[in-house]
Amino acid sequence: MRILIAAALLAGAALSHAQTTANAPASAAKKDLVAKVLQLQQAGFENLARSLAERPAAQMMQAAGAALQQVPADKREAAAKSIDADIRKYVEDAVPVLRERALKLAPTVYGSALEEKFSEDELRQLVAWLDSPVNRKFQQTMPELQQNFTQKLVADASPLLDPKIQALQARLRTTLGLPAPAAVAPAGSGPAGARPSAAPAARASAPAARPAAK
Numbered sequence: 410m411r412i413l414i415a416a417a418l419l420a421g422a423a424l425s426h427a428q429t430t431a432n433a434p435a436s437a438a439k440k441d442l443v444a445k446v447l448q449l450q451q452a453g454f455e456n457l458a459r460s461l462a463e464r465p466a467a468q469m470m471q472a473a474g475a476a477l478q479q480v481p482a483d484k485r486e487a488a489a490k491s492i493d494a495d496i497r498k499y500v501e502d503a504v505p506v507l508r509e510r511a512l513k514l515a516p517t518v519y520g521s522a523l524e525e526k527f528s529e530d531e532l533r534q535l536v537a538w539l540d541s542p543v544n545r546k547f548q549q550t551m552p553e554l555q556q557n558f559t560q561k562l563v564a565d566a567s568p569l570l571d572p573k574i575q576a577l578q579a580r581l582r583t584t585l586g587l588p589a590p591a592a593v594a595p596a597g598s599g600p601a602g603a604r605p606s607a608a609p610a611a612r613a614s615a616p617a618a619r620p621a622a623k
Contacts, residue, residue: 442529470492
């Protein structure tokens with residue numbers, strides 16, 4: 410019986426110690442390591458902020474490109490330029506706001522989680538990896554690799570997806586009661602010097618987002 414009581418007391422003491430350790434404030438050394446991790450990840454936070462700002466801009470640009478088909482041909486190019494300028498202005502205004510909020514929020518979200526889930530030794534290893542030449546080279550290479558991969562994936566999948574997209578667009582036009590889009594005349598079939606009426610819409614449908622700074 411005394412052995413069982415002693416074992417229970419030891420288990421209780423161990424649990425109490427574990428709870429106290431978990432709830433104990435992080436040491437100054439640990440906080441410094443967390444700050445270093447956040448500093449090394451700052452570019453990632455900034456790129457995320459830019460991506461979040463550009464995502465609705467790209468969606469609006471795509472919707473505007475479709476809507477421009479309904480604009481009279483003689484006004485289409487001017488409307489496309491105006492829409493492009495407005496969306497670019499939105500991105501220029503939104504990116505600094507999101508970047509500032511991201512950098513302010515990162516310590517309370519990422520920092521708190523790192524303090525809770527990582528030991529000082531683990532944080533030292535993490536800092537060493539993030540600050541290593543190998544990781545920096547990897548991070549510098551990834552955007553180019555992702556861009557190349559995305560281009561090849563789109564080119565490879567387009568023949569499979571384009572008919573599905575066209576069929577979906579046709580069904581949506583039918584549901585909305587919209588007329589079928591006018592056929593675009595082949596290049597050179599119109600008067601000399603004439604520009605295809607779909608050109609401004611094609612330009613407008615391109616994303617306004619600029620690549621994130623590396």
